[in-house]
Amino acid sequence: MIMSFRGSVVALTLAAFVTAVVPAPARAALIDTNTAVAATQRAANLARVDSVLARAEVAQRLTDLGVSPQSAHERAAALTDAELANFATQLENAPAGGDILAVIGIVFVVLMILEFTGVIDIFKKV
């Protein structure tokens, strides 16, 4: 399950790369429409991720694993636009019959959060 999940992450990352907006350098000028579009999409994606992190069942499971929801949020906020878009999409498409927070769903969603936010790498090193 995780392997195919990773495979689809790779696929989506490649797909998103095609349309990824290159971060604009910090120069003074009119903010162009592409930059504003990217910023708006990013904010929407972060809000989608945060709405999952904010749910009590997810927050509890993350805390049990020693990951504070706040640090998960900070790691999500540090992802690139494309990574964050994939993360939000994956969370929304997570299995378990419509409600991702059915029992299996919570485990899956938490694994996904750990994977995307890089926490799982820490586990591997232990």
Add this chain to the structure above:
Amino acid sequence: MLALLVGACGHLPREDSGPGATSAPWPADVPPRIELTRTPFFPQDDHQCGPAALATALGASGISVQPAELVGEVYVPARKGSLQAEMLATTRRRGRIAYRIEPTFDALARAVAGGEPVVVLLNLGVRSWPIWHYAVVIGYEREGEKILLRSGRTERARLSWRRFRGAWSRAGNWGFIALTPGTVPAGATAAAYAAAVADFERDDRPGALRAYAAGSARWPDEPLLRLGTANVLSAQGDRAGAEQALRDLLARRPADAAARNNLAELLSQRGCRDAALAQIAIAKSHARATPLAPLIEATAREIDARPADPAASCP
């Protein structure tokens, strides 16, 4: 992996006898049967389903072009295929907005029902051994659950929904419309539409203006469309028009930091230092901890360094 390069084109049967046992998620408000019969047909040569599909979609939108003319722009001989990004870029170069539909059957059905053929990427193989193929969805039959396509040498492929769904989903449900500037596709979202028009700004400014206006008529509260209008007007040298578009936007969305930033910059450029400083201060307060913050900081520094023009007529 979802290929950036699409390899050898596949082949769709004229008819398949797939069962209609799985029920497609039809939108509630689309007609039971649609066929965009006036969509042109270009039998493809060899591996060139990309140029053929693109010529089909452009032709349907009133741009007459032969696949052979598009080969140099979208076809990569070494890979016997066409880049998805090049398909979109070539659409724009030919004067049409490349609108990426939401990756759902609902969006696809609504777009087609609204009269827009949709170029789709299909994987006719399996995930680990893909056979990529571009085709154009021109209709459907709700009863019997069939999808109608222009595909390869087949003028009218009639595919079971089940088979189509599998092939389309193995290609990430990727699809786009070659949109005439000024029309808004049925089932479109404001965000995806704004993104598509933003990419079109450099190709055709008057076309982008028409598209932003049509979008603003459909979604009056979408700030990105009004921001885009202001940016195109500004690029055309119409600073007064740009300023007005931004004020219209801010009247609806006072917290829009990008619009505040741009209004401040325009005011500063015409010598209204105090008004510009006031606007950029508001922009800064709304942009905290957003990706726009460093851009707005930079604008603020530039405005601060620019002298006021005593002769300017300022708000």
